[in-house]
Amino acid sequence: MKWGYGSRSRSRHSSVVAVAEAEEAPEGSQFGDEGLRQSCWNNMPVELLREVLLKIEESEAKWPMRKSVVACAGMCSSWREIMKEAVQTPEASAKITFPISVKQPGPRDSLMQCFIKRNQSSQTYHLYLSLTQALADDGKFLLAARKYRRTTCTDYIISLQVDDMSKGSGTYIGKLRSNFLGTKFTVYDASLPHAGAKMVKSRSTKLVALKQIAPRVPVSNYEVAHISYELNVLGARGPRRMHCVMDSIPASAIKPGGVAPTQTDFPASNNDSFSTIPFSRSKSASMEKSLSGPLESQTEGALVLRNKSPRWHEQLQCWCLNFHGRVTVASVKNFQLVASPENGVSGPEHEKVILQFGKVAKDVFTMDFRYPLSAFQAFAICLSSFDTKIACE
Template sequence: MSDQVVMHPQLNPPNFEHSLSDSDSEGNNEGPNATGAPVVPITDNEQDGEGPHTVRVARPVPPIDYGPQPPLVNIKELMNLAFRPAALNTRVTCHISRNRDGLDKIYPQYQLSIEHLLTGDIQHVMTARKKRKSQTSYYTISGVVHDSPESAGRLVELGKVRSNFLGTTFVIYSHGKNPMKKEVDSKQNDLPVREEMGAVLYDPNILGFKGPRKMTILMHTLTRDGKRPEFRPTSESETLLSKYREGGSRDLLVLHNKSPQWNEETQSFVLNFSGRVTQASVKNFQIVHDNDLDYIVMQFGRVGPDLFTMDYKYPICLFQAFAIALTSFDAKLACE
């Protein structure tokens, strides 16, 4: 089974516009091909009696590519880049390189860089390492800050990704203490409670009989003004996984990977990555919302033996996108 890349006609990536109701959005779309479709429900305090707001899509406006910026010189700049959702109508293009040399073959290191497609400029902004001596897959993610002229870049811990034993469920956290266990390290106790940033679920698929991987991505919805609220659960019942499994998904953003189509000519499952992915791999995926399968929230795929591209757009942030990509690298005992 292969996720070979093929090209077929597709609409240009859409432009997001905020609207307060379905009728308002439909009336504001311009052009003969413009259509509106709800993408992300945004929570509201509902004190004014209005229903939940939605973000809607107006086409055909291509997104602006976000290019590398000046080196990050302080932690505030790093946090803004890492945790702020992508701007509306903006695509952030990145690549991830995997280092498996020497002792890192079993526990590789991943470097995330933002790249500008027109100029070829790149900016290394994050590094992830697979933790040794862990019973489950465990990645720590750090950001790069150039706050000293003598330093090539200082690493600041941003968060982690951790899986269950089978590698079918991953949870994404910011850097902080776990309120559900007693920390041995006294330094951890001085940190704020970690923020839950998302979860990724892979459908069990023994020996691959059900076809390509199927992913479900869980996140909290954004606020009415497009900001990402902080959620720091202190009990198991407050977590994203518990809410989703109990059917309480009203305040959750639920995304899925786009199902590839079977190609008779190549005898493989294929997706259109518009040239950004060039090699077949079970790791390749595109993330969409069920209400608009043409709007690619995120895509990830192989372009070399240890080189991958990763692009993302609103409503996710760079840290979330990198964490989701890391879950794809791992071997999954029950998924293939």
């Protein structure tokens, strides 16, 4: 149970542990409920057990040590419930522990440091959580994406697993789709991001990654963000200009005391192992239960982000942005996103960098994000920067 929540996989590329029911263990095994009933842990008072598990959670600040937190959560349902209470969201703890953490907003007071590794031959992109201050360490794997070229668009399928990019699998969590010119993108979430989200129907017989989507797996896509790049019709050289509308995040989220919707569980359709959530024919009703935050605030208007304007450096003869040492290679892909003035913010909140992305090696890029963006949303936005833009440059 090195990296998996109910899994014995030891691959360093396995995703952040999946929230799942503990597997049935052989009779007498101390990894199952039956084994626990026969062990000394069964006689421990619940209050004392809670105290022990809380101490374990507090003592392990980062990966790979946090695998012990995951192992405890995989022991049985009672241990899992205690651990789910002890492990705070990234907003409060600045830690990513369970898979649902990649769908939750990042920390408010600091940037969560990650990096992306690109494999151009396989058209895949892997997102890692930085474990040290180095620009590219071994990292903790979070998400994977694969690029698929269509006749009129390009799709980036985003998954919790490296080796399963099928849209019909339980590890599929969303996708990014571009238009033909590569100037407009839409981010889709496989889970309901907020009340009233617009769902786009998908054909259940569509082939993705040479695997046919199983009819029993409901395939849903909810629009959560729209990204656009300004057309360069005159051919003038200069940095790209980005504009992001976060449909699933209210504009008030970046103001003091503002709150963004936070998913607390994956829907049952996301994975057969996520069986703790009952399936309901009314998908919206069942999924809304896994959300927290003032969903009615979505009517206030969506959060709008724009790229921070770089300045021209006379001595270097190039456009420059201050990435505070997190970016070392000049590239047209480099950007920093801040809140747009149309959100009604001013002062320090207006200049605070919410997402920054930049090149540090040939196929290595840093990705730092903060509240109210999640790792999934930030990753999707950064993937749009990789796509070829016929009319922008």
